Each structure stands twice: as structure tokens, then as C-alpha cells.
Amino acid sequence: xxxxxxxxxxxxxxxxxxxxxxxxxxxxxxxxxxxxxxxxxxxxxxxxxxxxxxxxxxxxxxxxxxxxxxxxxxxxxxxxxxxxxxxxxxxxxxxxxxxxxxxxxxxxxxxxxxxxxxxxxxxxxxxxxxxxxxxxxxxxxxxxxxxxxxxxxxxxxxxxxxxxxxxxxxxxxxxxxxxxxxxxxxxxxxxxxxxxxxxxxxxxxxxxxxxxxxxxxxxxxxxxxxxxxxxxxxxxxxxxxxxxxxxxxxxxxxxxxxxxxxxxxxxxxxxxxxxxxxxxxxxxxxxxxxxxxxxxxxxxxxxxxxxxxxxxxxxxxxxxxxxxxxxxxxxxxxxxxxxxxxxxxxxxxxxxxxxxxxxxxxxxxxxxxxxxxxxxxxxxxxxxxxxxxxxxxxxxxxxxxxxxxxxxxxxxxxxxxxxxxx
Amino acid sequence: xxxxxxxxxxxxxxxxxxxxxxxxxxxxxxxxxxxxxxxxxxxxxxxxxxxxxxxxxxxxxxxxxxxxxxxxxxxxxxxxxxxxxxxxxxxxxxxxxxxxxxxxxxxxxxxxxxxxxxxxxxxxxxxxxxxxxxxxxxxxxxxxxxxxxxxxxxxxxxxxxxxxxxxxxxxxxxxxxxxxxxxxxxxxxxxxxxxxxxxxxxxxxxxxxxxxxxxxxxxxxxxxxxxxxxxxxxxxxxxxxxxxxxxxxxxxxxxxxxxxxxxxxxxxxxxxxxxxxxxxxxxxxxxxxxxxxxxxxxxxxxxxxxxxxxxxxxxxxxx
Numbered sequence: 001x002x003x004x005x006x007x008x009x010x011x012x013x014x015x016x017x018x019x020x021x022x023x024x025x026x027x028x029x030x031x032x033x034x035x036x037x038x039x040x041x042x043x044x045x046x047x048x049x050x051x052x053x054x055x056x057x058x059x060x061x062x063x064x065x066x067x068x069x070x071x072x073x074x075x076x077x078x079x080x081x082x083x084x085x086x087x088x089x090x091x092x093x094x095x096x097x098x099x100x101x102x103x104x105x106x107x108x109x110x111x112x113x114x115x116x117x118x119x120x121x122x123x124x125x126x127x128x129x130x131x132x133x134x135x136x137x138x139x140x141x142x143x144x145x146x147x148x149x150x151x152x153x154x155x156x157x158x159x160x161x162x163x164x165x166x167x168x169x170x171x172x173x174x175x176x177x178x179x180x181x182x183x184x185x186x187x188x189x190x191x192x193x194x195x196x197x198x199x200x201x202x203x204x205x206x207x208x209x210x211x212x213x214x215x216x217x218x219x220x221x222x223x224x225x226x227x228x229x230x231x232x233x234x235x236x237x238x239x240x241x242x243x244x245x246x247x248x249x250x251x252x253x254x255x256x257x258x259x260x261x262x263x264x265x266x267x268x269x270x271x272x273x274x275x276x277x278x279x280x281x282x283x284x285x286x287x288x289x290x291x292x293x294x295x296x297x298x299x300x301x302x303x304x305x306x307x308x309x310x311x312x313x314x315x316x317x318x319x320x321x322x323x324x325x326x327x328x329x330x331x332x333x334x335x336x337x338x339x340x341x342x343x344x345x346x347x348x349x350x351x352x353x354x355x356x357x358x359x360x361x362x363x364x365x366x367x368x369x370x371x372x373x374x375x376x377x378x379x380x381x382x383x384x385x386x387x388x389x390x391x392x393x394x395x396x397x398x399x400x401x402x403x404x405x406x407x408x409x410x411x412x413x414x415x416x417x418x419x420x421x422x
Numbered sequence: 423x424x425x426x427x428x429x430x431x432x433x434x435x436x437x438x439x440x441x442x443x444x445x446x447x448x449x450x451x452x453x454x455x456x457x458x459x460x461x462x463x464x465x466x467x468x469x470x471x472x473x474x475x476x477x478x479x480x481x482x483x484x485x486x487x488x489x490x491x492x493x494x495x496x497x498x499x500x501x502x503x504x505x506x507x508x509x510x511x512x513x514x515x516x517x518x519x520x521x522x523x524x525x526x527x528x529x530x531x532x533x534x535x536x537x538x539x540x541x542x543x544x545x546x547x548x549x550x551x552x553x554x555x556x557x558x559x560x561x562x563x564x565x566x567x568x569x570x571x572x573x574x575x576x577x578x579x580x581x582x583x584x585x586x587x588x589x590x591x592x593x594x595x596x597x598x599x600x601x602x603x604x605x606x607x608x609x610x611x612x613x614x615x616x617x618x619x620x621x622x623x624x625x626x627x628x629x630x631x632x633x634x635x636x637x638x639x640x641x642x643x644x645x646x647x648x649x650x651x652x653x654x655x656x657x658x659x660x661x662x663x664x665x666x667x668x669x670x671x672x673x674x675x676x677x678x679x680x681x682x683x684x685x686x687x688x689x690x691x692x693x694x695x696x697x698x699x700x701x702x703x704x705x706x707x708x709x710x711x712x713x714x715x716x717x718x719x720x721x722x723x724x725x726x727x728x729x730x731x732x733x734x735x736x737x738x739x740x741x
Contacts, residue, residue: 151540152537174532176532176535176540177537181535182535183535232506232507232510232533232534237504237507238503238504238507240503267502267503268504269502269504272491275500275502275504277503308493308494309493309495309691309692311495311498313500348694349664383565383568383569383664383665384569385565414565418528418529419524419525419526419529420529421501421503421529422500422501422502422503422529
């Protein structure tokens with residue numbers, strides 16, 4: 001079924017007009033420069049004139065108007081002057097290597113201690129130990145394969161190997177040359193819902209996901225096969241509107257159901273050192289027959305203060321999630337909510353500290369009500385490619401019970417892993 | 423602008439009518455955005471050093487903006503989406519290359535939706551392609567050597583001869599992409615060549631007494647400066663980038679300094695100077711803070727002002 005959907009996504013993509021389909025022709029100015037450039041003083045070809053010619057050629061080729069079609073990037077003019085590393089007449093012996101995608105592997109493992117029965121009273125996907133019995137765990141090994149596909153798109157694959165086997169965390173195509181600020185992601189994707197849901201765990205400041213996400217969004221990430229269309233609005237600040245359709249199965253035992261999502265994310269700069277990001281998300285998931293639905297809402301804020309000339313920064317962020325189950329048999333139809341907020345202070349290249357507070361509906365055998373958790377994390381970065389974290393949190397269940405959790409977590413990466421978005 | 427947001431947010435009555443209005447607003451927004459592209463030729467650079475050179479070449483014709491600031495360590499710029507907005511309408515993106523910006527530029531270029539500034543695109547100029555690259559590793563490379571640049575040393579603007587090569591490549595590319603301004607770009611380049619030619623003579627005279635003298639640097643960031651000036655590197659405070667040196671290495675440097683007469687420790691002003699200070703104190707050498715790029719200090723607004731400062735401080739310390 002997943003394959004069918006991927007095929008459907010590809011069909012959608014291939015319906016997007018890409019002029020010519022053949023090798024992109026060098027653009028007029030590039031060709032001119034290759035031929036020695038126009039003599040100085042010669043009347044330059046006007047923009048309007050060129051556009052007219054472009055449209056005429058497009059008509060002759062039987063493609064759509066170039067202003068509406070995807071713009072294939074023109075190749076660069078001939079390589080300028082001297083290049084480095086002169087190579088022998090036999091060509092480069094590294095040719096095969098040059099065509100390999102960027103390959104990376106990130107391992108995460110650690111040890112956990114919990115003073116109460118988390119599995120029964122606060123069930124979650126993230127690592128924990130049996131009551132009073134410290135435990136080692138392997139969380140996952142994430143394998144990343146990333147490269148451009150062709151001049152029109154790039155591909156990113158993230159495969160996760162863990163104690164429960166292997167899975168495709170994400171595997172998607174991203175368009176690079178759609179016009180009018182549009183960009184399409186298609187394949188297996190983390191849903192564009194909230195800020196943290198789209199991040200891989202190795203980007204988080206804390207070891208585990210907030211309870212709020214585990215309880216209301218999905219036991220792991222809200223994800224699935226589908227298409228995400230993102231429009232970068234023509235505004236002086238960063239404003240991106242996402243509309244996505246996906247099949248999701250948020251919790252263990254759920255079947256794949258069609259889910260529609262919308263997200264508006266905006267970033268502003270407040271002076272030289274401060275950036276503010278705000279996001280609003282909404283989703284509706286089909287819940288079987290009779291028009292039953294799961295409605296999700298979310299808001300997220302990210303504030304980052306980093307004086308330009310230092311490596312240190314303060315990042316304050318938080319998210320609120322809302323969930324309402326409409327007409328789902330045996331489920332409470334009222335609106336549930338959960339939230340979390342955290343602050344992380346990166347002191348320098350080597351040390352960072354964070355605090356987090358969360359509220360979420362209780363689960364498992366805990367009495368119904370609101371579960372609260374307060375946590376702190378201390379991180380040591382021996383280098384850019386390794387970090388060791390100690391996270392302590394105190395969990396308070398409705399009724400006052402609860403307990404302490406300690407997580408010691410090691411993360412390490414090798415290879416070329418693409419830089420992450422902000 | 424506000425109306426666009428409201429239309430998106432309110433979806434209850436008459437969805438179809440709102441859809442049509444949304445499309446109209448979309449078209450309007452796009453129409454508003456398009457003329458902006460056709461206006462001044464917009465050059466975006468990754469660093470202020472490149473922006474200064476592009477500003478000279480594009481004077482009177484191109485609008486130049488840098489993504490990072492001179493006070494920033496160019497290896498660790500945040501991939502803030504606001505920067506992707508600057509790239510959206512860029513007619514030319516000039517980057518340093520050699521993986522200097524690997525930690526932040528690629529996601530911005532992807533977010534920008536600008537197909538022409540992708541690596542290898544007609545509207546992308548990687549400055550490193552215009553120069554002869556040094557410090558290209560010849561043996562095996564892995565990260566036990568620290569976070570180094572496997573393709574070669576990207577800190578080449580400390581050599582004014584190479585800066586001129588970059589400026590020439592910029593002029594060529596600008597002339598090709600914006601033929602109407604070709605004459606302007608070429609004239610600007612000729613003017614810059616004349617001025618920098620005279621500067622280079624003056625700087626070389628200033629540095630002549632320092633030729634052959636030995637210095638330490640924080641990282642291998644001054645290779646091109648040494649290649650030009652004839653000053654010699656006797657070692658680095660942190661030879662494996664990102665991996666703090668143990669006291670044993672610093673002690674070894676002090677020994678080298680005393681044996682070989684190292685008189686100065688050069689540190690770009692975006693680095694922490696703690697280790698360099700210790701070495702300088704024990705070795706009886708001078709700690710010389712040098713600007714990391716154009717714009718690193720107030721008053722260093724042009725490439726010439728920046729190089730004046732670099733040359734002046736180093737020549738002064740080695741007198």
C-alpha cells in the first residue's frame with residue numbers, strides 16, 4: 001500500500017510540467033559569455049525582449065509558458081581560470097566516489113534509572129528502566145543517505161535500526177525548481193505539525209520527547225507516506241504555509257488513515273542577536289466509518305538569542321497540542337490539551353544546560369488527570385560529532401505519586417550528515 | 423499582507439468563494455514579488471569579505487548583501503530561515519566553498535526555492551574555484567584530525583592576490599549574467615586592480631622585514647597569507663580544529679617558540695584566546711588579535727581597510 005501511495009505521489013510530481021525534459025539548454029547570458037561575451041557598449045538584450053523570445057520558444061516546443069513552468073536551473077558558464085588539484089590524463093580516479101550520496105550514521109545509546117514503574121503509570125516510547133533497576137539501552141542507529149537526484153530535486157533517506165528492527169524513518173524527494181515559492185516533499189515524511197515533530201531525535205536538546213507529544217500526537221513521530229506542499233510567501237520575512245496529505249498511524253495498533261494537515265510557520269529577526277519563530281498547525285485524521293475524525297491543533301514558539309560573535313546561545317521554546325476525537329466509539333469527545341516548554345543555554349563549544357517543564361494527560365494505570373514533569377539536562381560536547389548527556393527528571397502523577405528518572409545518553413555520528421534546518 | 427493571512431485562517435463560510443479570492447490574492451502577491459526581481463541585480467554573498475569585493479565590482483549597478491557578518495565565525499553561522507528569504511530573489515550567490523559554509527548554507531539554499539543558486543548553477547559562484555587551493559590533504563583524512571576541511575583551506579582572502587582573482591571571477595560572472603552592466607563591471611574591476619595593485623606593493627614593503635620570521639596561529643587559517651608574505655608558520659595552538667589542545671601540546675609550542683624564535687601568536691578575533699594567551703606569555707611572544715574578516719571591527723568596511731589592519735598588526739608585531 002505504501003508503494004502504491006509513493007507511486008501516486010510520483011504521478012503527481014510527474015504531472016508538474018518540466019519543460020523539455022531533455023538536458024537543460026544553457027541560458028542566453030551564459031551562452032553569450034561562452035562565446036566571448038557581448039562587446040562592451042553593444043545594446044544589451046532587454047529583459048522584456050528576452051522574455052518574449054523565451055515564451056515564443058516555449059510555444060514552439062509545445063511546453064507551457066515558462067513563467068508558469070518549473071524553471072530548470074541553467075548550468076554555470078565554463079569553469080573560470082585555474083582550478084586546484086591538477087589531474088592526470090586518465091581522469092579522476094575518484095569518479096565513482098564523487099557520485100556517492102552523503103552517507104552518515106548516528107548512534108544513540110545510554111543507561112536509564114527509574115524509581116517507579118514507568119511502564120504501568122507513565123507509558124512512553126522513550127527509554128526507561130524497570131523500577132529501581134538501572135538498565136542499558138540502545139535507542140537507534142540512524143543511517144542517512146542524502147544527495148541531489150537531478151537538477152530538479154534532491155532525496156533524503158533516514159533509516160533507523162533499533163531493538164525493534166529496521167524502519168524507514170523518512171525517505172522523501174524535495175523539489176528544488178518549482179516556481180512561485182513552491183516546494184513539494186513526497187515520500188515517507190514526518191508530518192508538518194509543530195516544531196519538534198519534524199526533527200530527528202539527535203537534534204533535540206533533551207534525550208526524550210516531551211510527554212505531550214507521546215500522549216496526544218503519536219507514540220513516536222507523527223509520520224507517514226504522503227505529500228507536503230510548502231509555499232514560501234513573497235513577504236519580507238520568512239512565512240511558509242504547508243498543506244499536506246498523508247497516511248498516518250499515530251499509535252501502536254492504529255491502522256493507516258488519511259490525514260490532512262496545515263501549518264503556517266514564520267520567522268522574524270529582532271535585532272542582530274535574536275530570532276523568533278512561531279508556528280500554527282492543524283490536522284484532521286479520518287477515524288474509520290461514520291465520519292469519525294481526530295482533530296489536532298498546535299502552536300509552537302522558538303526564541304533564540306545568540307550574540308553574533310560567540311558560539312553560546314539561549315534557546316527558549318514551547319509547544320501546545322490540542323486533540324479532539326469526534327464520533328470515535330468508546331473515546332471521550334472532549335478536547336484534551338498538553339504542553340511543554342524548555343530553555344537551553346549553550347555555554348560554549350563544549351557545554352550546554354537545559355531545563356524543561358511539561359504537562360500532559362496521564363496514561364496507563366495512573367489516576368486520570370494531569371501528569372507533570374520537571375527535568376534538567378547537562379550536555380558535554382567533546383567535539384561537533386559527539387555528545388554525552390545526563391538528564392534528571394521528576395515526574396508527578398495525578399494524586400501526588402510519581403518518581404525520579406535519570407538518563408545517561410551518548411550520541412555519536414560519522415560521515416557527512418546534511419546540516420539541519422534551523 | 424494581513425489580508426492574505428486572514429483568508430488563510432478563516433475557512434468557514436463559502437469555502438469556494440474564499441478559494442477564488444485566495445487565488446486572486448496569491449496572484450497579486452506573486453505579481454508584487456516579481457518586479458522586485460527585475461530591479462537592481464541582487465548579489466548575495468556568504469561572508470562580508472566576499473561582499474566587500476562584490477561591492478567593488480558591482481559598484482553603481484549591483485545590490486550586495488552578506489548572509490553572515492564579519493564578527494561571526496563563518497564556520498558556525500545559524501541557518502536562520504530569514505537568510506533563506508534573502509536568497510529567494512538572489513540573482514547571484516557567491517560562496518567561499520571548500521566546505522566552509524557546509525554547516526549552514528545547504529539547507530538555506532534548499533529552502534530558498536531558487537533553483538539557479540544550487541551548487542553548479544549559473545547564478546552560483548564558488549569563489550574557491552577562482553584560486554589555487556592550498557592545504558589540500560594528500561594522505562588519509564578522518565575526524566581524528568578534528569573538524570578540518572577535507573577539500574582544502576578555505577581562508578584565502580588573506581592573500582590579496584587571490585582576492586583579486588576572486589574579484590575577476592565575480593566581474594566575469596556578473597558581466598555574463600547582467601550583460602547590460604558588463605562595461606560597468608569591467609571598469610570597476612580595472613579600478614580595483616589598479617588600487618589593489620598599489621596596495622599590494624605597499625603591504626609587501628611593510629611586510630618585507632618580517633619575511634622568514636616564525637609565528638603561531640590558532641588554526642591553519644593564515645596559510646594563504648604566509649604563502650604571500652613569506653612569514654612562516656611554526657605551528658598551531660589548536661592543530662585539530664574543534665579539539666582543544668592538551669597542556670602538553672601548548673608546552674611543546676613554548677619549547678618551539680624558544681628554540682625557533684617565534685615572536686607572535688596570531689588569533690582571529692572570533693576565537694577564544696585563552697590557550698593562545700598562555701602560550702604567548704610563556705614563550706615571551708606577542709598575542710596579535712587580527713580581524714577575522716571585513717566588518718569584524720568598526721572601521722573595517724572595505725577589503726583594503728581590512729587588509730591594512732591585518733598587515734599593519736602583523737608587521738608591527740614582528741618589527
